[in-house]
Amino acid sequence: MGRSPYCDSSGLKKGPWTPEEDHKLLAYIHQHGHGSWRALPSKAGLERCGKSCRLRWTNYLRPDIKRGKFSLQEEQAIEQLHALLGNRWSAIATHLPKRTDNEIKNYWNTHLKKKLIKMGIDPITHKPTKNNNEEMKVKNNINNSTLSHMAQWETARLEAEERLARQHKIQPIPSSSGGVESPTTSSTATGNCQHLAGERGVADDLPSSGSGSAGESKNYGWPDTILGEFLRF
DNA sequence: AATCGGCTCAACCGCTATTGT
DNA sequence: GACAATAGCGGTTGAGCCGAT
Incomplete structure (x- = not known):
């Protein structure tokens, strides 16, 4: 199968997310939803691959995430x-x-x-x-x-x-x-x-x-x- | 104060499944 | 049905933190 690589190596940023990047991603998703993750980074002005954005959103930025100690x-x-x-x-x-x-x-x-x-x-x-x-x-x-x-x-x-x-x-x-559930x-x-x-x-x-x-x-x-x-x- | 080692957790990587053409 | 694009999953890694020495 012709699967696309994880991230095109061409100048895409890796590693920890900065607050600015988080903000950009959040703002974009709040306004438009994530739509196609592949297309999101360029639309949101992020130098990340779509997969990285999706991971950041699902594991960290989503509003319905509880963080901290497990009960x-x-x-x-x-x-x-x-x-x-x-x-x-x-x-x-x-x-x-x-x-x-x-x-x-x-x-x-x-x-x-x-x-x-x-x-x-x-x-x-x-x-x-x-x-x-x-x-x-x-x-x-x-x-x-x-x-x-x-x-x-x-x-x-x-x-x-x-x-x-x-x-x-x-x-x-x-x-x-009907809750906090985001469109994404x-x-x-x-x-x-x-x-x-x-x-x-x-x-x-x-x-x-x-x-x-x-x-x-x-x-x-x-x-x-x-x-x-x-x-x- | 320095450094060493263990721990944590965000993020990456490679893969499969699913969906679209 | 074949192929390509995309989404999602689970394993792994590594930077940073913290306590022990």
């Missing part, structure tokens, strides 16, 4: 979602409103992974690395059976959502968003999560097995009841 609840949610979804950070991010996949990924790599290792838990399998005490075993049995169930559910749900998305292309549904967040994790929250009927359409492609890590909205039950463990 205990968020931390537990990440641990449990990671046990279920693996390193699918964007999928995990859909369940943590206002957190970006990049932020969650960083937090996982710098804090949670180490914490689990310290506790004698394999951060990949989420199983005890050695024979821990009986209490741990019982706890993990509960978790594993729950997670296994949830994983099946998740796979099936992905397929259903995929079908739903295809239907929407044919027959677009009216948008119900339509394809972001948070946006999709909120969007799909109103489409939970898809669960009724669950197939028996699935092969949700790895790349399709968008649109993970869980029914609150199930997610709530899941996060209790």
